[in-house]
Amino acid sequence: MAAMALADLMVCMFNVILQNIFRYHILNSWLSYTYVCRFTAFIQVFSSQLSVWFTVSFTFDRFISICCQKLKLKYCTERTASVVLTIVCLLSFLMNIPVYFRYEPYSIIDDIPWGCRTVSGHFYSPAWVAYKWINTLSSPILPFPLLLLLNSLTARHILVASRSRRALKSRNNGENSSDPEMKNRRTSIILLFAISGSFFVLWTPITVINICVGVTETPTFKGSNSLYLAIRIALLLMYLSSCTNTCIYALTQRRFREEMKNMVKYPVTVITKLFK
Template identity: 30%
Template sequence: MTQLTLMLSSANIITFLIIWRRNCMLSKSSTLYLMAISVADSLVLIFIVVLELSVKYHQQEPFWSYEPWCSLRDIFNYGAYNASTWLVVVFTVERFVAIHTWKMKTKICTPRCAAWTITAIFVFSHLFAIPHFWSNTSVYVNNKTRCIYNPEAPSQFIHTLVWFQTLQAYIFPFLIILTLNGLTLRLISLSNRVHITTDLTSRANKVMPLLRSRKRKSVVLLVTVSMSFMLLSVTRAITQIILRTTPMYTCDRNDYNLQINIAADTGTMLSLSNAAANMYLYVCTQSKFRQEFLACVRQVSFYCKTKL
């Protein structure tokens, strides 16, 4: 698992560097959002996959089994995950505005606005994760220290925490993404029915196909990033609601005779894979990113050959 995580983290680093240093034909605001998504996804892999899952697999008593790390763990986990989620949401909003509204585009789709938005998302994502400090507790059971869901926490607190996290990480983002993607596809479908009239100049006839091509690429990037996030996250959203709001809340999460544990871990795997899939999505859907990626590979190969 550790080797796989390193490979996936490397993919995010490569994505960050290519978008930052190479010309991928993206607007400056989109470049900042995609770089921020790469950073947030890397934090998800570090906190959840490496420090939690991988350490748990290799050690019987991980460092986060003890206080205060047991209580702090989910603040960093959910903070990173929520930041990754809402960066996808604001990127969807930014692309929707850029594609459809010229007046708002000049105010919203700017590097300054993007930088402030990204900073706010990282800060508030971790602030909203602070209540998770009281959701876990460290216990000594069967000669082993473990970090478990706090069985003494009031049920109202747990239900409120679960539904608040579900709303901010799944339901609200899903609704926003589905609505904006639906409107985008509908408007693109309507615009495709409009043909250039015969009285347009030859210059306009040359420019319009280029504009339509750029708009199409923006839509492909928008739908690819946002819909892949939704499809990979929906299983975890459902299983987490079941686990934390039903009598299964007290079940042993290490007992894989229970089907809910298998489903929950499958959902977690799919959700976390979203944190490493963006580079491959860009390679598959964005020709300019693909060209820059291949150019980087050739440069690295040439450098290695000269050293050998």
């Protein structure tokens, strides 16, 4: 969960604040240097991909911990988590290296390269087209069925276990009394489908646009304000998705809610002690 939060924070910093606020509202800044522009373009794609695959990794970890009790003891450890996160980071880093070379200087002033524009071969070169499709498949088309499958299997396991527990409890007590464990399981099912639903809803618009662009081989969008607005809204939803998963997971954790309450109460407690 800490890795998810870190990846989501990277998306907020680089994709939202740096790219969509500073770069467009603070002209001729250090962000306009070509090398900085290339790096920020790389880190934006890298952080978005990390956010998606950390969510998939965490979902798989929950699936193992709930559905595979024998494998849980070997897989659900700090060492395994570190290995999985390292592999995801390394693969994402290597896969997005071509993004850095996708841009060239827009102009050269006093021997200093300024701005970034896409290299001409990016739209027509078979290598770039293949890379673009691989990138689209890896994030988010492939995570769609993975999240749906893992969460469905986990929810099915919880429902089956809940029926058995309910039948056993009814047989022993003769009535359906309140069961805190059943409430926790219902909360887990709601959590799982909230994660899947939010991911599908928020990533679907930009995925459809990317597929349409790839199929129609449209290099740029010109002369359509409504289409440009749709693209911006799709990007906004995609960035929002990077924040919702961590928030949903965190807010459903009892210890996290307790720490949040303590954080809110702390200033009041300090002020009260000062006045006393």
